[in-house]
Structure formats: structure tokens, C-alpha cells
Amino acid sequence: MYDQSVVNQIKELLLAGLSYREIAAKTGVSRGTVAAVNRDQPRVYGQSTPQLAPPRRCQGCGHRVCLPCRICRARRHLKNALAQRRRGDGPPGRSRSRRPAA
Numbered sequence: 001m002y003d004q005s006v007v008n009q010i011k012e013l014l015l016a017g018l019s020y021r022e023i024a025a026k027t028g029v030s031r032g033t034v035a036a037v038n039r040d041q042p043r044v045y046g047q048s049t050p051q052l053a054p055p056r057r058c059q060g061c062g063h064r065v066c067l068p069c070r071i072c073r074a075r076r077h078l079k080n081a082l083a084q085r086r087r088g089d090g091p092p093g094r095s096r097s098r099r100p101a102a
């Protein structure tokens, strides 16, 4: 997060026609930040990201997470993928058993 005075300085230097590299060197921010200011994406350099709901204890896995729980979702996904592979109707190309017999 950067001070508004730095952001204003970057904008002035952009208007003056300096390169991202020169502006970054003068102001001490990264070239990516200069580019974000140039594109006017304040979320990158200015305001903080919007607050998420506070983490809660997940009923499924017991982790403290922001619901819906992505840990449980990932585990469900993995379980389904493994079950599919065992049944043999998973995505092709990842199974040794498909190798033709010599």
C-alpha cells in the first residue's frame, strides 16, 4: 500500500513522460506499481483489499477458514478424481494400466 503523495508523484512523472523504470528508480516503488498507477488500478497500489468475513471453524475439516471451505472442496475434488481413476473412467493418459502389453 502506498501513500497518496507517492501515487501523485508517480502520476506527475508519468505525465512528464518518464519511463516506468525511471519512475520506479526515483520513487522507490516497483515498475509493476508504476504500471498499476498508469492503468489507474488503485486496488494494487492504494486501498486495501475488501475485508472478507472473519474465519470460522469448518464443520467438515475443523480448520479455521473463510466459508465456504476450500479445503473441503479440494478434498472432495481429489476424492472424486481418485474414485474416477479407480473405476477407469478418469481422464486418459495418467494411468499405468493403459500401457499396452508387450
Ligand SMILES: [Zn+2]
Binding pocket: 058, 059, 060, 061, 062, 063, 065, 069, 070, 071, 072
Ligand atoms: Zn473444511
